[in-house]
Amino acid sequence: MGAEGHVDGTVGKALDVLDMVASHGRPVRFSDLLTQSAYPKATLYRLLQTLTNQGMLAFDAGQGTYALGVRLVRLAHAAWAQSSLAPIARPYLDELAEKTGETIHLAQMDLGQVLYVDKRNASKPVEMFSSAGKVGPAYCTGVGKAMLAFLDEAALQAAISRQSFHRFTPHTLDSPTLLKQELAAIRDRGHGFDREEHEPGIICCAVPILSRQGRVLGAVSVTSTTARTSLGALEESAPLIKDIAARIAAEAESWRFPEQT
């Protein structure tokens, strides 16, 4: 037994390997995985074999590389449809996009990170999957902070401990202390901002989607650029965003949405 943390059982390891392949972003050689994996040769090999048999990985015989398999895409569709807010929120996002004419993001919390599950792009219409499924930092995005602000103490602590606090721009809040102040302000206001904290020139106004019991289900945001508008102007649509968020929450509630951490 290697000195591993909470990787329970064989499936844990298998999924770990999956993640490893995913993180590379392109087909990987066996040896690449071997060097970074801590698993012994034979074990890793069998794990890869199994995953390939199962269609979770695709092996390119020509190049000897492994890539994520299509079975994953199929599963993902189901996952997206049944355990994300996206299908429920769709019409509301459409409405918000039309009314504001700006880019809309719908996100959920996933292990301290922001997981984007849907998007409406102002100018270029279609462009999905490519952005749905993307993850981003929680501490320096509008949706991230909006969700963090309404987590209970334990969950917040867990989430904060997972943040990297990398300083993307001069405006990034790069410490737990600064972040907590900001979160308090967001709780008061009911909405948060991204003041070019993640990318220069990109600003947004975000609102959490809360269940009746105050549980954080997700967040919606309206994004724009400093070139086109200002934070003040964006804030004017805060009531509208809140309305949309509330309606999404209500709909989710009636659909008996599973609680997730």
Place this chain on the structure above:
Amino acid sequence: MGAEGHVDGTVGKALDVLDMVASHGRPVRFSDLLTQSAYPKATLYRLLQTLTNQGMLAFDAGQGTYALGVRLVRLAHAAWAQSSLAPIARPYLDELAEKTGETIHLAQMDLGQVLYVDKRNASKPVEMFSSAGKVGPAYCTGVGKAMLAFLDEAALQAAISRQSFHRFTPHTLDSPTLLKQELAAIRDRGHGFDREEHEPGIICCAVPILSRQGRVLGAVSVTSTTARTSLGALEESAPLIKDIAARIAAEAESWRFPEQT
């Protein structure tokens, strides 16, 4: 579930359970899974626990139901980006959509079924993910038949054995014999049709995407309705679709696309 053969090891079972949850399409109770799973109570229970720990499933304590977890959505993004034609094909599909003004599908083969990986919708712009990741029958869709037509004998045989040949409409080709005739015609022509074989009123013209060695990478189709146009009219865009398919193939080639069965 003895029907499907090689359930290798624990991960095989775990993934099997995942599929089971996915197939329900909505949160499932433990007992529902139990009745249909053939796994004994305790085993299924532990499997579910593990998957939940791993974030592949989300457990709703309030209702005692399991749903697919968000980790899948995250993985899917990577899968879609690295092992599907979609990211490569995107600009070409845009072009095709613009030129034809019709609905465009991009599909790949997955275990004898058609897996849609991207779509451009004529009228309603955004509506993705909802359809990317969807699967459909191969024997009665344009993209499906276009791909089947260019499989080698072994792969074709394997694929055909997986078809249900359900008679969706009066036009459905509901036997291997009929299908094989049609495939020969498609091979000659270089493009195939859907003559309302899957849904009444829906027709399309589809072209396979082939690698230089003749391997089937996927297929593109232009879809419309009998109300709006005719097969003959659709066929006029066949050369255009072929051109697009060829360009996608070329691009995929240069990107050293992994071969997949």
Place this chain on the structure above:
DNA sequence: GACTAAGTTTCACATAATGGAACCAAACGG
């Protein structure tokens, strides 16, 4: 307050994962 259905835990047991080492096959280099 007995009865049932749904979910969770236990525990003796056997299967199935483990990993060091041997093996094979290309590529390399002298």
Place this chain on the structure above:
DNA sequence: CCGTTTGGTTCCATTATGTGAAACTTAGTC
């Protein structure tokens, strides 16, 4: 050309891991 390295696959004794019948604990019912 033949020894050597690198990258990948298979063996096999060892034991950790997963197994599932049955016991148990809730939570609902009548």
